[in-house]
Amino acid sequence: MKVVRFTLEGSMNSFRIPQTSVYQLTYLAPTKTQIVGMLSSIMGKDETDYYDLLRKLNVGIIPKTIDSLFTDYWTFRKLKSSKRAKGGRAVLRREKLYKTIYIIYVAAEDTLISEIVNSLKIPKRIPSLGLDDELVLIKNVKEIKMEKEEKNVVHSIFRFEEGMVFIPKISAILGMQIFPPRIVTTNLEFDNNVIPRKPINFVQIVEFAGMYCELGSEKILYVDQEENCNVDML
Template identity: 30%
Template sequence: MKMIVFDIWGDYGHFKKIYTTTSPLSYDFPPKTSIYGMLGAFLGLDKENYLRHINKDTVKIALKIKNPIQKTNIALNLIDTKKGRVKGPGFNLINGRTQIRFEMLKNPKYRLYVYLTDKESYSKLKNLLEQHKTVYTISLGLSELIANFGYVGEFEVEKKVSDNEYTPINSVIRRDNLINDDINLEMDREYLFSKIPNEMDENRITTEYIDIFYERNGEPISCKVKEYYHIPELNENITFI
């Protein structure tokens, strides 16, 4: 099986944790539901129906943390456009604002590994990445947080089944792929654990949450997993989320 590999990064990112309201917190990396949206933007799929084409039955995704996870708080002025507070043709006459502090990812960078079952979509995504083009603008969570990206290449991946040995995994890892939560913890690493939304239906209702294990600085995690995929040209081992 071949997969498309590309890096995506920006000055700031924000992937809102679903349980936060007045002071939004961010996941450390984009959940798969957010990546679905990114792929839809690359391919020019309408935001109302892209989930018909980009979902668990049509795509496989792995994610690697490239830059250490750093966060900062930034105050944003939110405006109410639904209650008639805009008194002019533009936003210059707005008289109602609410300032909210957002937790932002600082200098986030990730590597995405993508396989699309639809050959036409796969070929289109590859061609766009090679030309550094998108149909719609790509952002890191919020529309204001514009993302840049770089094509790494198309690579053959080899599926590996557990031999009950510790294997260095370069991507984030689903907990249900770990064998008895068996991880070889190293003293100089920062291991983190997070529950994230992983699937949603066409009505944008979350249908699956999963537990993810990862290392804050993107270092490989030595662990026992049920299965993983090896990329010989990159010398990387990944697991799908």
């Protein structure tokens, strides 16, 4: 299968877990919907094209480096003032990630792959993840071929299935921050026929950084021979 592999580097980013509001928690890595959102933007496409790309693209994500996680405080204007929010303002706490590096894999049809590669090399809009001011650098863009194989070691964020057993293994260099595996819920699609749009196709994923996981049984994964990585494509 033809795949585009590239690296994303961010200074400060936040990938909000939707179920959180006043204290907004972050995923450890951008989700498929956010990666496709960035691709839609740099390809110069509109919102309708975004939903189409969500159905056509498969995405794999390897968090290589997260320097640290911290909490930022925001003030925002409210429509209605209250006793706790004088002057119509309130405070929001938001988790943010500092100095992140992700390896991203995107699989699609050949014609679409070419368009994605061109946009990654010469973006039509400024690449950002999370919020508009959370910019990222795109590096090491390359077309590769990946084949499916049954493996019991996975290096990317992967889909969790009931009863699955996995053992984390450290792969980080000395002094690098480690983020142990955790299971979180994310969505892979939206129903855009309603207003506001409705998230659908929820799945549980295992995310981590500076590690890889040994599985209790073999799983069909895509193999990157060059990087010696096994990737789950969502």
